[in-house]
Amino acid sequence: MTEFFTPGSSDSSAEESSSISYDIAIIGAGPAGMSAAITASRASVSVVVLDDKPRSGGQIYRNVDASPLPDAEVLGPDYIKGAELTTRFRRCNAHHIRGVTVWHVGDNGEILFSDNGTTKRLTARQIIVATGAMERPFPIPGWHLPGVMSAGSAQVMLKSDGLVRDEAIFAGTGPLLYLIVAQYLRLGGKVKALIDTTPKQNYLHSMTELSGAMRAPGMLIKGVGLLNEIRKSGTKIVSFAEDLKILGEEQAEGLSYTRGGKEYSLPASHIFLHQGVIPNLNMTQALGLEHDWCKQQLCWKPKLNRWGQSSKSHIAVAGDSGGIIGADSAAAMGRIVALNQLVNLGVISALEGESEAADDLTFVASQQRFRRFIDRLYRPLDQQRIPESPGTVVCRCEERTVADLKKGFELGGREPNQLKSQTRCGMGPCQGRMCGHTVSELLANWRNQPVADVGYYRLRSPMRLVTLAELSQFTDVTPKAKKTEEVN
Amino acid sequence: MSVNTTSQKLSSDVLVIGGGIQGASTAYHLAQRGVSVTVLEKDTVSRHASGVNAGGVRLLGRNIAEVELSKAAMQRWQQLDDELDADTGFRRRSLINIAADENDLDSLRSREQQMHSLGYFHEVMLDKRELLERLPHVADHCVGGVVSEQDGYAIPFHSTQAFRIAAERLGACFCEGELVEQIRKVGDSWLVDTKTQQYQAEHLVNCAGAWGDLISVMIGDNVPMSYSAPMLMITARMPHFAGPVVGAVSRPLSFKQFENGTVLIGGGAKGFADRANNTTRLDYSLMANGARNAIEFFPIMKTACINRMWSGLEAYMPDNLPVLGKSMRAEKAYHAFAFSAHGFQLGPVIGEVMADLITQGETRFDLEPLRVNRYERKTL
Numbered sequence: 001m002t003e004f005f006t007p008g009s010s011d012s013s014a015e016e017s018s019s020i021s022y023d024i025a026i027i028g029a030g031p032a033g034m035s036a037a038i039t040a041s042r043a044s045v046s047v048v049v050l051d052d053k054p055r056s057g058g059q060i061y062r063n064v065d066a067s068p069l070p071d072a073e074v075l076g077p078d079y080i081k082g083a084e085l086t087t088r089f090r091r092c093n094a095h096h097i098r099g100v101t102v103w104h105v106g107d108n109g110e111i112l113f114s115d116n117g118t119t120k121r122l123t124a125r126q127i128i129v130a131t132g133a134m135e136r137p138f139p140i141p142g143w144h145l146p147g148v149m150s151a152g153s154a155q156v157m158l159k160s161d162g163l164v165r166d167e168a169i170f171a172g173t174g175p176l177l178y179l180i181v182a183q184y185l186r187l188g189g190k191v192k193a194l195i196d197t198t199p200k201q202n203y204l205h206s207m208t209e210l211s212g213a214m215r216a217p218g219m220l221i222k223g224v225g226l227l228n229e230i231r232k233s234g235t236k237i238v239s240f241a242e243d244l245k246i247l248g249e250e251q252a253e254g255l256s257y258t259r260g261g262k263e264y265s266l267p268a269s270h271i272f273l274h275q276g277v278i279p280n281l282n283m284t285q286a287l288g289l290e291h292d293w294c295k296q297q298l299c300w301k302p303k304l305n306r307w308g309q310s311s312k313s314h315i316a317v318a319g320d321s322g323g324i325i326g327a328d329s330a331a332a333m334g335r336i337v338a339l340n341q342l343v344n345l346g347v348i349s350a351l352e353g354e355s356e357a358a359d360d361l362t363f364v365a366s367q368q369r370f371r372r373f374i375d376r377l378y379r380p381l382d383q384q385r386i387p388e389s390p391g392t393v394v395c396r397c398e399e400r401t402v403a404d405l406k407k408g409f410e411l412g413g414r415e416p417n418q419l420k421s422q423t424r425c426g427m428g429p430c431q432g433r434m435c436g437h438t439v440s441e442l443l444a445n446w447r448n449q450p451v452a453d454v455g456y457y458r459l460r461s462p463m464r465l466v467t468l469a470e471l472s473q474f475t476d477v478t479p480k481a482k483k484t485e486e487v488n
Numbered sequence: 489m490s491v492n493t494t495s496q497k498l499s500s501d502v503l504v505i506g507g508g509i510q511g512a513s514t515a516y517h518l519a520q521r522g523v524s525v526t527v528l529e530k531d532t533v534s535r536h537a538s539g540v541n542a543g544g545v546r547l548l549g550r551n552i553a554e555v556e557l558s559k560a561a562m563q564r565w566q567q568l569d570d571e572l573d574a575d576t577g578f579r580r581r582s583l584i585n586i587a588a589d590e591n592d593l594d595s596l597r598s599r600e601q602q603m604h605s606l607g608y609f610h611e612v613m614l615d616k617r618e619l620l621e622r623l624p625h626v627a628d629h630c631v632g633g634v635v636s637e638q639d640g641y642a643i644p645f646h647s648t649q650a651f652r653i654a655a656e657r658l659g660a661c662f663c664e665g666e667l668v669e670q671i672r673k674v675g676d677s678w679l680v681d682t683k684t685q686q687y688q689a690e691h692l693v694n695c696a697g698a699w700g701d702l703i704s705v706m707i708g709d710n711v712p713m714s715y716s717a718p719m720l721m722i723t724a725r726m727p728h729f730a731g732p733v734v735g736a737v738s739r740p741l742s743f744k745q746f747e748n749g750t751v752l753i754g755g756g757a758k759g760f761a762d763r764a765n766n767t768t769r770l771d772y773s774l775m776a777n778g779a780r781n782a783i784e785f786f787p788i789m790k791t792a793c794i795n796r797m798w799s800g801l802e803a804y805m806p807d808n809l810p811v812l813g814k815s816m817r818a819e820k821a822y823h824a825f826a827f828s829a830h831g832f833q834l835g836p837v838i839g840e841v842m843a844d845l846i847t848q849g850e851t852r853f854d855l856e857p858l859r860v861n862r863y864e865r866k867t868l
Contacts, residue, residue, distance in 0.1 A: 104772065112772055119776065288767070412649060418532060421539055421645035429724055429795050461770065465724055465793035472779040474772075 020478045022048045024341055025111055025124030026094070027102050027283065030058020031082070031327045032319025033130035034089035035334030040128075041093035045347055046479040048095040048122060050102050050113055056086050058132055059152070060327050068162040074186040075159070076179070078327065085331065095479065104461035105129070107287055107312050112461070114470050122477040126314050126341040129284055130334065133277035133320035136299070137434050138172065140384060142246025143273065144393040147253075151274035155180045164189035168270035169255050171195035171244060174378040177274040178226040185233045192268050193236040195257055197275070197381055200240050206377035209369070223374075238264075244384065246271060275380040279321045282431050286459040287315060293452040296375050297324055298385065299437060300456055306361065308337035316341060324375075329367045332360040386441045394442070395435040397428020405439070409446055416440060416457045429465050432457045497661045500524040502846060503680055503689035505668055505703050507531075508538035509644070509832060510824045511695035512651035512662075513839025516572075519658035521847055526687060527660065528680065530667035530699070531766065534648035537697055538832070540800040542720055542742065542754040543644045544733065545833045548583045548611055548636035549599075553809055553857035554830075555608060557837050560853075562638050564836035574650035577643030581744070583733040584614065584622060586785060587632045592737035596634050610636050625729045625788045633737070641733055641744050644832055651835070668696075671706035673818060691846050692821045698763060698801040700811065700825025708817035709860045712806055713826050717761040717768035717799035718754065719775060723792040725749035730786070741781045751792060753782055756829070759799045768799040804828045805863075812838070812858040814845060822846065823860050 024040050026033045029051035040047045049056075057064045061082025064072070073080060090096075097115070104112040109123045135150045142148065151170055157163040158180075169192050170181050181194050231237060240259060247254040247265060256265035278299035285291065290303040290311035301323040308316045316337040319330035336357045343353040387394065390403035400423055405413075413419030416426070416439050425439060426432035432439075436457055444451040502518055504511045507529030518525040529535075545565050550558045564571070565578050587593045596613055603611055614633045619626060622635070652662060663685075670681040671692070678692040696703040701713035726749050733744040740755035757774040775797060782789045803826040805811060810831060815821035822845055824838050831838070844851040 106769070108769070110772070119772075121772070411653070412533075415532075421534070422649070427796070429793075431796075460796055460798045462794055462797060465795060467790070468723075468779040468783055468792045468794065469790040471772075471776050471794060472783055474776040 020123070020476070021109065022046045022095075022122060022124040022479050023345055024048070024126045024128065024338070025050065025109075025122065026128040026130060027105060027111075028058065028130035028132055028319070028321070029053070029056035029089070029096070029098070030060060030130060030132045030319060030330065031085060032132070032321075032330040032334035033058070033128070034085050035331040036128050036130060036318055036338040037094040037096075038088055038092045039335045039338035040342060042342070042347060045342065045345065046095070047093070048097060048124065048479070050097050050100055050111065052099070052101050054099045056089055056096070056098070057082055061086060062156065062159040068160065069187070075183055097477075101464045102283075103464045103466050105283055105287055107315065109314070114464070114466055117467075117470055118473040118475065119466070119470050120475055120477050126344060127316070128337055128341065129287070129315065129317045129321055130319045130330075131280045131283050131321040133324055134280045134433060135274060136276050136278045136380060136385070137438060138273040138275055138384060139387045139392055139394055139438050140244045140246065140273075141389050141392050142248060142252065144396050144399075145246055145248055145250070145252045147248070147251050147269050148246055148271050148273065151177050151180045151272040154272045155183065158183060158187070162187075165270045166190045167192045167268060168272055169193050169195060169266060169268040170272045170274070171197065171241070171255060171257075172274040172384075173198040173380060174274055174276040175223050175226070175374065176277065178223065178230060180272075180274070181235070182226045182229050185230065185235065191235045193238060193266055194230060195241045195244070195255065196237060196239045197241050197244065197384065198239070198378060199242075199381060202377050202379055206373055209373035209376050242381065242383065275384055276378055277320065277324055278437065279323060280433075281436065281456070282433060282459055282463050284310070284317055284321060285456060286461055286463060287312070289315065289317070291456065293440070293450070294323060296372060298379065299324075300440070307340035307357075308333055309340060314344065325364070325367065325371060329364050332364050336360050336364070385438065386445055387438065394438050395425040395428065397430050397434070398424045400425040400435075402442070405442060406446070409443065414443065414447065415455055416443065419443065420457060426457050431459055431463060497526050497663060497687075498685060499688045500526040500661070501689060502526075502691040502693060503528065503678060503687055504693045504695055505680070506695035506697055506699070506825070507533035507652070507662060507664065508536060508695060508697050509534070509648045509651060509835035510538075510697075510827075510838045511693070512538075512648050512655060513835045514693055514695060514824065514842040515660040515662070515839070516651045516655035516658070517839035517843035518846065519655050519660040521843060523843070523847065525655070525660045526689070527655075527662045528666040528668060528682065528687065529662065529664045532664050533652050533662055534645050537800045537802050538648045539645040540720075540798060541644045541829075541832050542744075542752055543577070543641045543832065544583075544742070544744070544754075544830075545578060545640050545642050546583055546636075546733070546830065547639055547833070548634065548735075549585060551809060552602075552606065554834070555606075556853055557834055557841070559610070561834050561837035565640075565642070565833070566638070568650075568836060572650045572654040574646070574653060576647040576650050577641075578647070579640045579642070579747070580638060581640040581732050582622075582635055582637045583639035583735065584619070584633050584635045585735040585737050586619065586623075586626065586630050586741075587634075587737050588630055588739060588785075590631065593632055595737055596632070599634075610638065612637075622732055623730060623734065625786055627785050627787060630785065635732070639733060641746075647832070647835065651839070668703065668706070671703070678821070690820060693842055693846075694821070694823045694825055696825055698761070698803040700803050700823070704811070704823060704825070704860065707815050707821045709815050709823070710864075711811055711826070711860060712863050713803055713811075715761050715763055715801055715803050717759040718802050718829050719757050719759045719770055719778075719797065719799040720752060720754045721775065721778070721794050721797040722753070723751040724795045726751060726792050729788050734785075736781075736785065739781055739785075740778065741785055743782060750795070751789070753778060755781065761801050763801060766801075768801060770797055770799055802829045809858055810834075811860045812841065813855040813860065816859065816861045
């Protein structure tokens, strides 16, 4: 439940009571957002944190203090350690507005969100976007059929409802895929097969980055350990799989793949796909921040300096929404951007900011070497990002296929926005989340130009569907008083 | 697509500035008559108002100065897809303006009298029962309305592209990413400089939309034009509840439901335009008013989900009428801009008017009320 400040309750700070604007607004309560809030919450600073989930923790620490599982320890130590962070976050002074949907963030500091069927508005001098990552779309033939889900959704079901789908196939690549399969197995779930699409050459290419990875041996061992655990359970693992296709007309009935030039197929009614995560772009794009195409991670990310500050100086991006860095770096970046914004607000000096952030800045830099290794090793196959088969659906909302887009391209839709106007690809409720990257890469291919020259969709609010009734009722939220004690 | 040589691009009979629907239609009509024409567009064709407007194809409620043009355009729309061999998305659906009270009915009655006296009979008043028959979901308090049967909507981006592609088929050139920096008349030629090129033509047409005043000044005509950002929103698909396009006599309400079930809601509320940066900002409190209005007139829309909101850059004259016709200060220069948020429907006929002015020196329409210098002071 969302709670609000009690107007007129005891308040020692005259400055705060006269203000109608928050000093800092943080969007997202994952590791980056929570750490930023803890660091930013000082006596004279009003901080508000908005999150769409009823409990803090983000994706990684989802429900960490209220797991439906009898023994949440099976989800692993990386999950359990989130409880410490969520506890500190709960105790900090930030105003935490939970279970609300932020659907507009303007570069003028205006934030609009849906709360129990009404629209609320607040304003902030500084904004921290910490909206995390989303799974990379997996546009292969049949990926839109019922029965096909992302491995991340399998994990959400696990963390939120303790739900396991037996005899499912997991396919793709990346450490999160192995973690989810391992979590499934630990809970007694039966996994039909893990179809690994990490190509052989990735292992070779990534070796050049291995020296960097060795600086973070703990993390490296973690990845190898998971695969060993899956192997030991007796689960079928197929390596170096290619040409993935979902079988079935109306509903997923299985998965076909090739290995060493031979075609195989496996029947299954539940198929979970995963090939890594990419920044959740909708908010940073809708804010009009400058973005770059990252060749290492094959995704768009906002242009940020080492303090996480974007092309608009009062807007910072922390955590995976600024480029995939993982939970520990995200937490460190949360603290770094918060310190920088305290400097911007004149609460602390630049020197104090530098010294307080020193350790975190060093940590984040050191992790980048390991990230290069991971990104190289789990680089998703071109054929799984840039679909060639004419019938493969690219835009799920408007059901537009590769062939539809090719036709629109030939009619003049040469950049994403023209193609969108021409074909409606990207016009649906997901605001291009599921097709934006595919469209950028497809157009780059067809134009034979770098993705950076092709660009991305111009995005607009609302970032989530809002009903007319919600929009028609409009109230303001202001930092009128100190935070009241939070009730769990 | 035709193959055009560079020299053909750089030197043509007519140079059109602005790749919106008016520019594309002008190019089409000229190319049809064998005139060589080049269109300069600073961004991409139909990037601004022509690509993102509400797509209303409206004859109902037109200012008297525009009725003849609008009627001619409406005839063209009925078979435009065949003419251009394209899909503009035009659907004839009729347009109803709803009367919410007796005052609204009074305005409708006096409008009817005026239209009838001028010999126009395309606007027909509806009583409450007739209104309900056509719009069963309209709120109880609505007392009547007025309908124009030929009206409807089209898909703006597709319509503008349709003119462009038809024009290109006939040999017209479209140059995108060409921002005009300077215009000069040297002898009988217009010389137009962009950052990288110089274009030359005998005739010059200003179809620059929200940037029309800047081009107009370069030609030599001052205009008191302003620009703004009318806002729109579109819902996710919902069950069909409205066939006709809907407006209101005295409230900022306007919407249409497309065949796919999505509902486009306008109403004229304006956001903030930043012309220099090609961007607009939305005013969400005004959007909230629009939402309230829609619900008040159509309670079924309460649960409609808004999928996108946007606004485009629009040019306005103080009298909300376009600038249309010959330049007053320069020979062989022509204007068609500042359509004040209702130029889309006129597109098919504006190209014809421009082509007539250029190839015949005159048009069958009375453009006197739309002349570029209508705001110049006669006496000091």
